[in-house]
Amino acid sequence: MKPEDDFYIGWQSDAPLSIRKVVWRAVIALALIVPILAGLLVWQQRGFSGAVFEYGTLTTLEGELIRTPVPFLRVPVKQTADNAPLFERVLLIGFNKRGADSTLNAWERKYGPLTNKRLKVRGTLIYHDGKAALELTEEADALIDVSGIKPSSIPPVSSTLGQSSLGIVRLTGEITDPKCMLGVMKPGQGRPHRSCAVRCIAGGIPPLLAVQNRSGQRNYYLVVGPMGEPLNASILINVGRSVELRGRLEQADNWLILYTDSVQPLAQAPLDRSMQVAMCW
Amino acid sequence: MALNYLPVSWNGQKKLYDWTIAGLATVYLVIFCGLQAVLFPDVTAETIIIRATSTLAFLMLHVILIIGPLCRLSTRFLPLLYNRRHLGVSMFLVASVHGIFSVIQFHSRGNVDPLVSLFTSEPGYEHLSQFPFQTLGFFALLILFLMAATSHDFWLKNLSPRVWKTLHMGVYVVYGLLVMHVLLGVLQQETATVYTVVLGIGMALVIGLHLAAAIVSQRTDSRPLGQAMDGFVEVCDVHEIAENRAKTLMINGQNIALFRYDGKVSAINNQCRHQNGPLGEGKIIDGCITCPWHGYQYLPHNGQSPPPFTEKVETYAVKCISTRVWVDPTPAPPGTPQTPALLNGQ
Ligand code: HEM
Ligand code: FES
Numbered sequence: 001m002k003p004e005d006d007f008y009i010g011w012q013s014d015a016p017l018s019i020r021k022v023v024w025r026a027v028i029a030l031a032l033i034v035p036i037l038a039g040l041l042v043w044q045q046r047g048f049s050g051a052v053f054e055y056g057t058l059t060t061l062e063g064e065l066i067r068t069p070v071p072f073l074r075v076p077v078k079q080t081a082d083n084a085p086l087f088e089r090v091l092l093i094g095f096n097k098r099g100a101d102s103t104l105n106a107w108e109r110k111y112g113p114l115t116n117k118r119l120k121v122r123g124t125l126i127y128h129d130g131k132a133a134l135e136l137t138e139e140a141d142a143l144i145d146v147s148g149i150k151p152s153s154i155p156p157v158s159s160t161l162g163q164s165s166l167g168i169v170r171l172t173g174e175i176t177d178p179k180c181m182l183g184v185m186k187p188g189q190g191r192p193h194r195s196c197a198v199r200c201i202a203g204g205i206p207p208l209l210a211v212q213n214r215s216g217q218r219n220y221y222l223v224v225g226p227m228g229e230p231l232n233a234s235i236l237i238n239v240g241r242s243v244e245l246r247g248r249l250e251q252a253d254n255w256l257i258l259y260t261d262s263v264q265p266l267a268q269a270p271l272d273r274s275m276q277v278a279m280c281w
Numbered sequence: 282m283a284l285n286y287l288p289v290s291w292n293g294q295k296k297l298y299d300w301t302i303a304g305l306a307t308v309y310l311v312i313f314c315g316l317q318a319v320l321f322p323d324v325t326a327e328t329i330i331i332r333a334t335s336t337l338a339f340l341m342l343h344v345i346l347i348i349g350p351l352c353r354l355s356t357r358f359l360p361l362l363y364n365r366r367h368l369g370v371s372m373f374l375v376a377s378v379h380g381i382f383s384v385i386q387f388h389s390r391g392n393v394d395p396l397v398s399l400f401t402s403e404p405g406y407e408h409l410s411q412f413p414f415q416t417l418g419f420f421a422l423l424i425l426f427l428m429a430a431t432s433h434d435f436w437l438k439n440l441s442p443r444v445w446k447t448l449h450m451g452v453y454v455v456y457g458l459l460v461m462h463v464l465l466g467v468l469q470q471e472t473a474t475v476y477t478v479v480l481g482i483g484m485a486l487v488i489g490l491h492l493a494a495a496i497v498s499q500r501t502d503s504r505p506l507g508q509a510m511d512g513f514v515e516v517c518d519v520h521e522i523a524e525n526r527a528k529t530l531m532i533n534g535q536n537i538a539l540f541r542y543d544g545k546v547s548a549i550n551n552q553c554r555h556q557n558g559p560l561g562e563g564k565i566i567d568g569c570i571t572c573p574w575h576g577y578q579y580l581p582h583n584g585q586s587p588p589p590f591t592e593k594v595e596t597y598a599v600k601c602i603s604t605r606v607w608v609d610p611t612p613a614p615p616g617t618p619q620t621p622a623l624l625n626g627q
Contacts, residue, residue, distance in 0.1 A: 007573070013293060015294070015360055019357045019360060022357035023358070031308075037336075040479070053325075187470065191467075192467050194403060195398065196402075198402040269408070
């Protein structure tokens with residue numbers, strides 16, 4: 001039976017010793033568990049990519065606007081030995097979870113057609129693994145200057161500017177949104193990030209296939225339809241999942257663009273398979 | 282109690298309780314965020330906030346859930362229960378930082394309303410691997426909000442204890458939702474075995490302690506010893522009950538607390554009108570049965586709280602034949618006076 005003093009109600013000012021002892025032990029146990037757990041949960045994380053989003057820093061770039069199949073600014077980076085200029089493309093992305101098109105359309109309403117014109121544009125850089133994007137953070141005000149192309153420094157305008165075909169390929173990877181993947185969010189892909197990637201791609205940011213080889217190196221492919229049309233709406237269901245894409249691969253300066261005619265989700269996820277096994281039991 | 286829930290609210294013990302919660306939560310957040318920044322400098326501030334607050338809230342929920350069964354197993358843990366609602370409200374606040382940040386981070390500034398996005402961005406409701414785990418977190422947070430908003434005794438009184446208690450049993454629904462929220466969400470990406478093991482230990486503690494408490498209280502609930510006679514059943518020997526304490530009985534579905542005091546024995550319903558606390562685990566203090574959970578008091582002979590309070594519980598007729606105690610398990614309406622059984626010859 002319980003000893004007389006072994007009873008305590010919170011509104012009494014002091015607890016009997018036997019009770020105080022137990023409560024103190026519980027508090028000490030918690031005081032040990034709390035730091036251990038905090039440390040363990042952090043330490044065991046997978047880690048985050050070294051991708052960079054220069055939040056708060058605006059960078060001005062000058063280059064030629066390319067609008068199809070996805071919007072790029074084509075920036076001359078250096079001259080090669082035979083004096084041919086070398087270009088790098090910076091993917092243009094809108095502010096928030098939006099593609100660049102609404103901003104580019106606003107510019108064109110003001111200045112007339114801008115395709116293949118030379119633009120001075122200010123925005124926030126996002127970069128990872130040799131790929132860069134520019135967020136048009138200031139939207140309509142991000143366009144600082146427009147000029148024609150100087151024929152001497154830039155090759156003649158053509159629709160396949162700097163683009164070359166690499167043939168038909170079949171690729172397996174995860175559909176991500178380039179904005180987060182290249183640095184705006186960490187992690188910028190995978191299961192927990194999926195809903196955000198869906199928002200970004202639904203908002204017009206071109207989908208990006210991230211392909212990882214056995215040694216963990218990654219390659220990225222911008223994904224468009226067979227004629228270069230956007231696939232954003234139809235690909236939403238497959239965002240953040242393992243898929244196999246087939247199509248014509250083209251190199252556009254430092255980017256790879258996949259003109260895909262087939263998007264196949266890969267075989268059932270292990271979780272669904274084990275669920276089915278469990279249900280059959 | 283109901284009439285003076287404001288005045289009794291604050292004492293040294295409660296303050297100590299709140300400081301302990303705040304201190305431990307701060308230690309957790311400082312270590313989590315600090316270590317995150319040192320070990321993974323590439324991480325973003327949003328992810329640190331989302332992960333630090335979610336894991337802290339989930340840890341707090343585990344503590345909240347194991348306090349109940351611990352108290353059933355040993356009354357010495359009761360001081361942890363007394364102020365548990367502060368722990369609950371703090372947990373809700375921490376969890377809402379996680380929820381709100383997640384909604385902003387993943388769903389805001391897109392082409393649809395954030396809450397529409399939460400429910401529609403991942404339409405794979407039929408596949409476990411693609412189930413929109415964030416909606417589970419949303420419903421958990423919603424229930425936690427309702428619980429936190431009604432945690433004050435004002436609501437307990439207004440909603441009636443039954444409705445209130447039912448609402449607050451929602452914490453178990455919350456726990457289930459959150460286990461799935463974690464399993465179907467972050468554990469699909471962060472696949473280190475440690476996470477599964479830690480979650481497993483947490484679940485084992487919560488479930489194991491609840492089972493243990495249920496088994497133990499089943500064992501301590503006495504059942505009638507023999508046949509009924511004039512409606513009375515023999516339940517125990519008077520010496521089995523300590524002075525100013527009770528024995529709990531389960532007869533015909535009636536949960537009865539049988540108290541012995543001042544050479545008398547009285548029986549009232551075991552469930553406190555406040556939050557169904559186990560009155561039979563309480564004690565008679567200043568002539569009143571005092572609930573072990575938050576100290577509501579009832580007079581043993583009529584089940585009424587002493588004036589000015591108005592709580593009442595059902596009472597039962599009791600008689601003593603030599604040293605044997607007999608109880609009529611038919612409940613009399615709450616607050617009905619009964620003649621206490623005198624311990625003859627003592
Ligand atoms: C509107 C409500 C909620 C939303 C939108 C939400 C969203 C999320 C997201 C997106 C993640 C993955 C984050 C990551 O990449 O690490 C996550 C994880 C998690 N959530 Fe929630 N959540 C909500 C409510 C809750 C609540 C109420 C709790 C209660 C404690 C909770 C506990 C957790 C835990 C423990 C994790 C795993 C750790 C982590 O990844 O942060 N969540 N939640
Ligand atoms: S005093 Fe709260 S349950 Fe009895």
